[in-house]
Amino acid sequence: MKNFLVKTGINAVALWITAIVVPGITLAEADKSTSSKVLSIIVVALVFAVINVIVKPIAHFFSFPLIVLTLGLFTFIVNAFMLQILSWLSDSLGLAFHVDDFFWAAVLGALVVSFISMLVNMLLPDSLEQH
Numbered sequence: 001m002k003n004f005l006v007k008t009g010i011n012a013v014a015l016w017i018t019a020i021v022v023p024g025i026t027l028a029e030a031d032k033s034t035s036s037k038v039l040s041i042i043v044v045a046l047v048f049a050v051i052n053v054i055v056k057p058i059a060h061f062f063s064f065p066l067i068v069l070t071l072g073l074f075t076f077i078v079n080a081f082m083l084q085i086l087s088w089l090s091d092s093l094g095l096a097f098h099v100d101d102f103f104w105a106a107v108l109g110a111l112v113v114s115f116i117s118m119l120v121n122m123l124l125p126d127s128l129e130q131h
Contacts (some may be wrong), residue, residue: 001073004049004053006124008049009045010116010120010124011045011049012042012045013116014116015020015027015044015045015097015113018113018116024099024105024109025083025100026047026097027044028040028041028044028096028099040096040097044086044090047090047093051086051089052084055082056082059078060078063077076111077107078105080109080110081106083099083106083110084106086099086101097106101130
């Protein structure tokens, strides 16, 4: 459970920074107060974590030949697809997360989220993730 919460926190920070850096991705802009923005970011990160747990392994399984053929670069397309699913679910649930277009916004957003998650995972001590 602690591992899930740590990864969800990492995803929340990664999604927040991605929304700041990548044009075409918006997160928690419609909310007025800081507390509602933070709550919105946390809820979006929880939805993203559920997507990553349920949909991402299936997408990786079916795209495995393309991942091998492209030496792993197709993983960014799979991650962009996860961001598109998050955008669609967020619109359906009334959450403040949106990706404008697949190629530019989602793929660049997937690169940024992957990079930030990798950095934060390298900086965190292993003891947090093993318990």
